[in-house]
Amino acid sequence: MKNNARTLLAVTVIVGMFGMLAGCATNQSSLAQQPDATAQETIEEPTVGMVTETVVEEPDGKVERSVSWAGYTPEVMDKMNVTEVSFPTGNKNTSAIMVHQVMPVEVLKDGVYTYEYHVTNLTGLTHQNVMIVNEGARNLEIVSSTPPVMKGEDGSLRWMVGDLAPQQTEIVRVRATSGAVGTASDCVSVTYENSMCAVTKVVDPDLLLIKTAKTDGNICEDFWFTYEVVNPGSGMANNIRIRDEIPSGLRTVEGNQTVVEIDAGNLAPGERRKFTVEARGVETGRHTSVAVATADGGLISESENIETLIYQPVLTVSTDSRDIQYLGRNVEHFYSVKNIGDTVAENTVLTVDLPGGGAQFMQASDNGVADGATATWQIGSLGINESKTVSVAMKATAVETIRSTVSASAECAEKVTDIAVTEILGIPAILTTLVDAGDPAEIGDVVTYTITVVNQGSAPDTNIKIVADIPAEMEYLSTAGPTDGVLNGRKLSMAPVAFLGVGEQIQYNVQVRARTVGDVRFGVSLTSDQLKTPVSGNEATTIY
Numbered sequence: 001m002k003n004n005a006r007t008l009l010a011v012t013v014i015v016g017m018f019g020m021l022a023g024c025a026t027n028q029s030s031l032a033q034q035p036d037a038t039a040q041e042t043i044e045e046p047t048v049g050m051v052t053e054t055v056v057e058e059p060d061g062k063v064e065r066s067v068s069w070a071g072y073t074p075e076v077m078d079k080m081n082v083t084e085v086s087f088p089t090g091n092k093n094t095s096a097i098m099v100h101q102v103m104p105v106e107v108l109k110d111g112v113y114t115y116e117y118h119v120t121n122l123t124g125l126t127h128q129n130v131m132i133v134n135e136g137a138r139n140l141e142i143v144s145s146t147p148p149v150m151k152g153e154d155g156s157l158r159w160m161v162g163d164l165a166p167q168q169t170e171i172v173r174v175r176a177t178s179g180a181v182g183t184a185s186d187c188v189s190v191t192y193e194n195s196m197c198a199v200t201k202v203v204d205p206d207l208l209l210i211k212t213a214k215t216d217g218n219i220c221e222d223f224w225f226t227y228e229v230v231n232p233g234s235g236m237a238n239n240i241r242i243r244d245e246i247p248s249g250l251r252t253v254e255g256n257q258t259v260v261e262i263d264a265g266n267l268a269p270g271e272r273r274k275f276t277v278e279a280r281g282v283e284t285g286r287h288t289s290v291a292v293a294t295a296d297g298g299l300i301s302e303s304e305n306i307e308t309l310i311y312q313p314v315l316t317v318s319t320d321s322r323d324i325q326y327l328g329r330n331v332e333h334f335y336s337v338k339n340i341g342d343t344v345a346e347n348t349v350l351t352v353d354l355p356g357g358g359a360q361f362m363q364a365s366d367n368g369v370a371d372g373a374t375a376t377w378q379i380g381s382l383g384i385n386e387s388k389t390v391s392v393a394m395k396a397t398a399v400e401t402i403r404s405t406v407s408a409s410a411e412c413a414e415k416v417t418d419i420a421v422t423e424i425l426g427i428p429a430i431l432t433t434l435v436d437a438g439d440p441a442e443i444g445d446v447v448t449y450t451i452t453v454v455n456q457g458s459a460p461d462t463n464i465k466i467v468a469d470i471p472a473e474m475e476y477l478s479t480a481g482p483t484d485g486v487l488n489g490r491k492l493s494m495a496p497v498a499f500l501g502v503g504e505q506i507q508y509n510v511q512v513r514a515r516t517v518g519d520v521r522f523g524v525s526l527t528s529d530q531l532k533t534p535v536s537g538n539e540a541t542t543i544y
Contacts, residue, residue, distance in 0.1 A: 072098060072120045072169060079105045086122065087190040096123050097130065097164070097190050109181055112143055117172040117188065121164035130161040131191045132172055139184035145174040206233030209242065209293035211303035218343060219281040219312040220412035223250060225260065227303075228274040229293050231267035238296040240264035244303075246279065247287030249310055253278040264293070281310040284342065313345030313382070317408040319420035326427050327458040331359060331394045333420040337379065337408040338387035345410035348379040350390060353405040358398025358424060365391045382410065396424040399459075426459025428500070428530050432537060436522065440542035441514040446477065447541055449512070449522050454505040461500045462529045466508065468492040471520035473543055474512040481508030500528075514543040 074082055081103050086095035100118035107113040117132050134157035142149055142157065150158045159172045178184045208230040214223045225244065231237040242262040251258060262275050287310065291303040320334040335352060339345040352368075352375045354361055364375040368390055377390050392404065402424060407417040431454045438447040451468070455461055470476050470490045479485030483495035485508070497506055512522075523538040 072100065072118070074100050074102055074116075074118050076102050081105055087192075092122055096121070096127065096192065098122055099132070099188065099190060101186075101188070107178065110177060110179055112175055112177050114173060114175050116174070117159070118169055119161050119164065119172065119190070120169040121166055124166045126166060127164045127192050129192070130164050130170075132159040132161060133189045133191055134158065135187040135189050137184070137186045139178050139180050139182065140186055141177050141179065143175040143177055145172065147172065149174070206231060206235070206297075207237055207240070207293060207295050207299040207301045208232055209291060209301040209303045211244070211291045211306050213306045213308050215307065216309035216311070217281065218412050219284060219310050221281070222253075223279040223281055223308060223310075225277045225279060225291075225306075226274060227260075227262060227264075227277070227291055227293075228272060229264050229267060229301075230272040231269055234269050236269070237267045237299060240267060240293060240295045242275070242291060242293050244289055244291035247289050247308070249281060249283035249285055249287040250279045250308065251282055253280055260291070284310050284312045311343040312341050313339050313343055313410055313413040314341035315345060315348070315382075315408045315410060315413045315416050316340055317350075317406055317416045317418045319404075319406060319418045321420040321422050323421075324423045324425055325396055326425055327396050327399055329396055330362065331396050331402060331422050331424070332391050333394070333404050333422070334389055334391045335406040335418075335420070336387055336389040337382070339382040339384060339410075339413075341413065342384060344384065345382040345413050346380075348382045348388075348408065348410040348413075350377040350379055350388070351375070351407050351409075352392055353407075354392065355394070355402045355404050357402075358396060358400040359394040359402045359404075360397050362393040362395055365393075368392070396422075399424050399426050426502075427457050428455050428459050428461035428502075428528070429457030430454070430461060430464075430500075430526065430528065430531060430535060431456050432524065432526050432535055434522070434524050434537050434539045436539045436541050439540075440544055442544060443514050443517065445514050447474070447512050447514060449510045449524075449539060451481075451508040451510065451524055452505060453500070453507070453526065455500045455502055458502060459530075460502060461531070462498060464497040464500050464506070464526065464528045466494040467525050468494075468510055469521075469523035469538075470512060471518075471522060471541075473514065473516035473518045473520045474522075475515050477511040477513055479508060479510050482506050485510070514541075516543065518543050 076082060082100055084098060084100045086092040087097045087099065089095045092098055098120040102116040102118065104113050104115065119130060119132065121127055145159060147159055150160060152158050161170050161172065164170060210228040210230070212226045217223060225246070227242050227244070229240055229242065242264055244260040246258055246260060248258065252260065260277050264273055267273060286307055288305050288307045290305050293301045315337055317335065317337045322331070325331045335350060337348065337350050354370065354373060354375060361370060364370050366377060368375045368377045375392055379388050382388065394402065396402070402422045404420045405417060406420070407415055409415045433452045434449060436447055436449050438445055441447045451466060453464060470492055472490065476487050476492060479492065481494065482497055485492050485494045492510065494508060500506065520541050520543060521538040522541060523536065525534040525536040527534050
């Protein structure tokens with residue numbers, strides 16, 4: 001199971017000409033001389049339950065630090081800050097993973113510095129596929145890391161820590177730089193299957209009934225009962241009859257009856273006679289019954305209460321898929337089958353009816369075999385409470401709703417189905433460019449700013465509106481484009497463009513006259529029905 005621990009470990013730093021300050025839930029810090037940039041690190045591999053790390057600083061010699069998982073606190077060099085958060089609850093007593101972030105207190109602007117994530121398994125179970133996810137960073141650019149940083153589908157930066165054994169700690173080391181004086185921030189999160197025969201002596205020694213049965217079996221198998229009557233007395237036992245009201249989970253093969261009645265005839269002293277009745281299972285569970293034999297003279301004998309256990313595999317099937325995806329992107333549908341019955345599901349088969357149409361089949365996971373219309377997985381035996389998940393990868397080639405139907409079957413199990421649905425959407429992707437002609441400009445010169453808007457997406461955009469900010473050092477002259485521009489103060493607003501199709505573009509030319517010396521910025525912002533947040537940009541122009 002993948003646990004998505006959304007509790008965030010957030011760190012805010014201040015970047016200056018001389019350094020960085022780590023904050024937010026700081027548990028400990030140590031301030032002293034910054035390590036020399038030429039310092040070499042020698043890292044000993046961590047073991048289960050303990051991490052040992054050796055740091056060699058030049059020319060100051062060697063500093064060794066060692067930590068254990070319980071009450072884990074990294075021993076750090078001077079001028080480092082440590083921040084910790086336990087995931088997912090924030091309380092290490094009820095959490096699964098603890099993350100310590102070790103950051104420098106001070107770094108140089110544009111200098112490369114190293115910080116660490118110490119990831120500790122707080123439990124007695126192994127966690128698989130542990131991953132550190134950077135939920136957002138400002139003024140912090142990663143140069144390199146160990147292990148290497150990866151980029152997720154949503155653009156987030158991720159470090160795959162891998163499997164963490166109980167009480168194990170792994171360290172992620174990151175080299176980064178901050179390019180602006182001020183504050184920088186960094187927020188991270190963590191993500192993470194007889195036969196029993198008995199004889200009862202009858203009260204009247206002249207008649208004995210022995211009942212046996214198949215003690216357990218799959219509901220698809222054949223069942224049976226045997227009834228043996230014995231006369232242990234010294235005289236004849238006449239008109240012997242056997243009656244057994246068999247349990248509701250069984251029926252006789254002959255006649256589909258729930259009551260067995262047998263005319264056993266007469267038995268001489270010491271004589272015995274045996275009868276067999278075939279049955280079939282109709283309901284799972286434990287089923288018991290007592291048979292009774294009677295004879296003339298009030299002779300009666302009851303059998304042992306014989307139990308028959310009937311079990312059956314029961315399958316469930318479910319799907320998992322994105323509700324929406326965009327045209328041209330990959331679509332993956334996941335299908336899970338689970339045996340919630342009380343016996344093994346043999347010869348389990350999972351079959352998916354592929355959607356076709358606007359979904360181009362790419363591949364089936366786990367050795368699934370696709371023949372164009374379906375994909376099939378021969379799963380084989382599926383134990384009690386065991387599950388199996390497979391997937392189909394497709395490419396969205398048309399704006400439509402993709403549906404794939406999955407069915408699961410096994411011996412003695414009822415067939416079950418489910419449907420995965422993904423709606424394919426197009427999306428506009430607006431590219432805005434702004435260039436000037438006549439830069440640098442002498443006072444009195446005319447400067448032309450060209451604003452170009454291109455829809456690079458897969459769906460139209462509507463009501464595109466552009467607003468330009470005219471610098472105070474310039475005098476507005478004119479606007480040429482698909483709609484008129486209206487100047488209000490220093491803001492030039494273009495009338496909205498009603499529709500911009502896929503691949504289409506619009507262009508405005510705004511002319512201004514240079515009036516005052518300066519290094520000015522001509523700014524532009526764009527909004528539309530699909531772009532609720534303005535897209536902004538500016539162009540620098542020098543007036544002399």
